[in-house]
Amino acid sequence: MAHQTVVSSSKLTFFFMFVFSLCFATANTLNRGSSLSVKNAHSDLLTSPDKSFTCGFYGVPGRNAYWFSIWFTNSKDQTVVWMANRDRPVGLESRVSLRRDGSMVLTNHVDVTTIIWETGTGSTGVDRAQLLNSGNLVLKDPNGTILWRSFDFPTDTLLPNQPFTKSSTLVSNLGRGNFGAGYFNFYFDNDNVLKLMYNGPDISSLYWPDLDYSVFQNGRNAYNSSRIAVLDELGSFSSSDELQFSAIDMGSRVKRRLTLDYDGNLRLYSLNSSTGLWVITWQAMAAPCKVHGICGRNGICVYTPAPRCSCPPGYEVADASNLNLGCKPKFKRTCSKSQEEKFVQIPQVNFYGFDLNFSVAISIDDCRQLCLGDCRCEAFSYRLNGEGWCYTKSALFNGYKSPDFVGSIYLRMPVSLSVHTSKPQYSNASIPCKTNGPAMYGTTGKRVRWVYLYSFAFAVGAVEFLFIVSGWWLLFRRHGSAVTPVEDGYRVISSQFRRFRFNELKSATKNFQEELGRGASGSVYKGVLEDERVVAVKKLADIHQGEDVFWAEVSTIGKINHMNLVRIWGFCSEDEHRLLVSEFVENGSLDKHLFTSNLLGWKERYKVALGIAKGLAYLHHECLEWVIHCDVKPENILLDSDFEPKIADFGLAKLTQRDRLISMFSQIRGTKGYMAPEWAMNLRITAKVDVYSYGVLILEIVKGIRLTSWLLEDIEEEQEAELTKFVREAKRKIQRGEELLIEDVADPRLEGQFSRNQAAKMVKIGIACVEEDRSKRPTMDSVVKSLLECEDESYIHSSH
Structure with a gap:
């Protein structure tokens, strides 16, 4: 009897193990007649055989909103790579079903007869849905033939081995945590070239590849009409228009994704398997502020050092809840000849497009008169490149500030408008951008009068200036950034990069006692900071030469972060002293x-x-x-x-x-x-x-x-x-x-x-x-x- 009990128990144990293994093996499959529900979102899941991807209902904490999605299982934030209903989230009673006729449908909680999304595969013989190791959700017939796949309907992300064709388009999200379709598109244009475009409510504007160059100067080919591109498992992207790029960590066994982020930049990410965080290994736009539409009408994108949106003098934020909507003027624009007008100069700022007139080799006064003589003109751009290029503007979109732009924008506004230019008007800023303040032209006929001239650059010793900057810092640190990077891997190292006092570095290096090395641009000393970090302090030797080298390095610092590059922690610019503080590398030079x-x-x-x-x-x-x-x-x-x-x-x-x-x-x-x-x-x-x-x-x-x-x-x-x-x-x-x-x-x-x-x-x-x-x-x-x-x-x- 006892023997029979043991045998029965063993059979029962085996039966449960068999059932468990069967369930485990089919966790990536949804059979015909089955469904996944929002109510059981934590258990109603499809998982790829290698556990890399999960498919189910993805919800935002604190909101009764769910999306039928596919996401990376092991990323820290469970990064979504595909959504069926990105613009139509559903509630708690909703479900996705693989119906008897072979169609997969998503119905809402109010009316099950209302279909939110469907595959359109009815009467095709589909008998199961499977999530593959590639992250591709597929519908198969009994013979295993794929009749539908999510890879053919990308949202904002392209996965390795996912074909990108002439019918494919990546559309960015509206914002962080806002999965609705945004305004940035990545697609094959009619000339067979892959492009990035801002397609907003006001304008549509291409911004990549570089508009200043032809297709061929950008290294592209417009004559291959096959329009096909793919990202392979090694991290290499190739396209029929000859666009090619690779992840900097190129190699196998790394999870990757190519995503069009909500800030309009196309980025290739690699997953750090130990931390679950993403690292940017390639991106399309070298200068994020060159993305069109990012700051809306009248907005200006500036680097502080991270990109942020700002409003020019005489303008204010249009909508505090949506900073991408840009800025609105504080004045009413009229064409009355009786109204006296002035121009506010903003150095190194340009607005791309919307040119009413382009003139070469004319003076700034003539350029100003061209704008004043046209009621449609809102501003003019004047480039100081030796020839005097003049552009009059009918609208102000795609504004950006760059030290490489040799010119200024001159904003047209009433003389009666009092403009305070000593404070940068950031839509949602942190640290004010140090720029030369606007000079203003007050114009009555041909008469020009200078009203204000402010300078923000290193007004050392000005007590009032320091007081204002301190106030800005205390005020702005409470706010987030308007044009922020979308992943931790991209965040500029401003939290770690800081300005040091000379005495602080003198103490850390024990009066520059231990020299590590000496080069043409200066000597390097070992130091220990107050937080016990061991650092290398580079003291530039010659003041004139050192300052050039110093600023060349500082301009590089905020833009570079790679495991095979020495990390810079900060700098010192005090009186004649120019120093750089970097990580201490234990084994010295090669x-x-x-x-x-x-x-x-x-x-x-x-x-x-x-x-x-x-x-x-x-x-x-x-x-x-x-x-x-x-x-x-x-x-x-x-x-x-x-x-x-x-x-x-x-x-x-x-x-x-x-x-x-x-x-x-x-x-x-x-x-x-x-x-x-x-x-x-x-x-x-x-x-x-x-x-x-x-x-x-x-x-x-x-x-x-x-x-x-x-x-x-x-x-x-x-x-x-x-x-x-x-x-x-x-x-x-x-x-x-x-x-x-x-x-x-x-x-x-x-x-x-x-x-x-x-x-x-x-x-x-x-x-x-x-x-x-x-x-x-x-x-x-x-x-x-x-x-x-x-x-x-x-x-x-x-x-x-």
């Missing part, structure tokens, strides 16, 4: 491990080569501004405790506008031996100068010695010849296919403990990078791809 008795192993060498390539690729292709470092050498590569490389010293960096084809420097910059030939040949300077320097560096990493001992200038020609000789011999052996090539060039101190394939790959990359013809040099993006192909190989012991 030269101390590569060219000394401190032997660097092969695994570390390959990690260093790949990390430097990733950092430079980020600078050249992915960060907020294109950056050319101009002085890539072992002394500027620092190694952390895990021998992860970090590129340092951006004092010689040159910021260039994204998509610009040329960048001219006024003087030769860099270090002899690592400088590309175009420096000496007085050619235009591009990112390929960094590629050349990287080529020299990666060959030195393989060989373990300097190929050009640039420290010894008296025998410079001999050492230049040595690099040339090495490259020539390596090319000859590669062409002959000689097997002993790698053994001949690799560092003998490694005693054969290295990967032949990796070493050969590095040598080939190095040779390609130091081509005299820069057009033959690869991009750093392609170098990263090449190195990743054999990243996981182990080293092989040589046998002699």
Whole structure:
């Protein structure tokens, strides 16, 4: 009897285990005749077999609103990638059903006969719905044929291997937590080119690719009408219009998404599996303020340093509950000739489009008269580029402030309007933007009179100014930002980046006692801050030179954040003192491990080569501004405790506008031996100068010695010849296919403990990078791809 009880118990246990495993195995399937309900939203879920994606009803806490959605299971905020009813949320009694006729429908809680959304697959033989590992919700017939898929109806996100075609459009959300269809679109235009467009209630305006260049100057092709694009699993995007880009962390086993964010920027994200947070690995718009429509009518986008919306003098926020609706004038615009009018100048501000008139080589007075003579003119733009370009404007949209804009906007308004220009009018600001205050023209006929001239830039010692700034800071810190990034990974490091007092850094470094290194732009000292952070403090030597270098670096600081770049914590600009405060990197510079008795192993060498390539690729292709470092050498590569490389010293960096084809420097910059030939040949300077320097560096990493001992200038020609000789011999052996090539060039101190394939790959990359013809040099993006192909190989012991 006891034996029978044990047997029965075992059978019962087995039965329950079988049922449990069956339920577990079919968690990604909804059979015909079944449904998912909002009421059971926590349990009525479809999960992909690998648990990466979940499909069900997604609700916002505190709101009786639900969306039938697909989201990333393991992201911290359960990021939504697809929605069926983004503009028609449903309530608690709603459900989605796979009906007997094969149609999947969403019905609301008020009237089950009212269909909110459906797949339109009735009478097609659909018998089940499944959520795949790709995040694709599909409807299949009994044979497994897919008859409908969510991949064909994207919302704001494109997933890896999801085809993007001529019938596809990504539409942004309205705002953070507001899933309704927004105003920004990503799509194939009629000319076969992928574009970003603002399609708002007032205007429609294209803003990407760069409107100042033709299709071909932007690197696109308008003649392939197939209109197909895809993001692959490695993080590489390619399109029929020849748009190509890659994630900076390109490789497998990483969850990614390409999302058109509610601020109008298209961004590629990678999921940090340990934190559940997203990291931006590529974005379309280098300058977020160039996104059209972001600040509405009359609004101006400014950097503080994060992008924020502001109202110009004489204007106020149109709707405090929706800051993207822009600003409204505080005056009534009339065409009465009896009304005296003036113009308020805002330097370095432009409004794109809506030009009534474009005139070249005219004076600012003539430009002003053109605007006054046209009742439709609300402002005029005058560019100080040597020719006097004049644009009169019928409307003010797409406003932005940029130090690269060599001109001003002049706003037309009544003389009777009292305009207080000493306070920037941010729609929802935090830190006031330091700009030159507007100068005002009061105009009666041809008479011009200056009324006000304010300056915000460094009015040190002005007690009233400091009082006002303090008041602004206390007031604005209570508010959020108007044009804020949409993910934590994008937030500018303003919370960590700060201004230091000189005495504070003097104390932290014990009066600059421990010197870590010395370069052309200054010396670096070790310090410990009050919060016990160990830092490196760079003290710029020459005041005149140092200030130029200092501001070049500071302008880069707020835009750059990458694991292979040294993190800058802050700066000091006090009297004649110019200092930068950065993270302290434990293992010092690469030269101390590569060219000394401190032997660097092969695994570390390959990690260093790949990390430097990733950092430079980020600078050249992915960060907020294109950056050319101009002085890539072992002394500027620092190694952390895990021998992860970090590129340092951006004092010689040159910021260039994204998509610009040329960048001219006024003087030769860099270090002899690592400088590309175009420096000496007085050619235009591009990112390929960094590629050349990287080529020299990666060959030195393989060989373990300097190929050009640039420290010894008296025998410079001999050492230049040595690099040339090495490259020539390596090319000859590669062409002959000689097997002993790698053994001949690799560092003998490694005693054969290295990967032949990796070493050969590095040598080939190095040779390609130091081509005299820069057009033959690869991009750093392609170098990263090449190195990743054999990243996981182990080293092989040589046998002699």
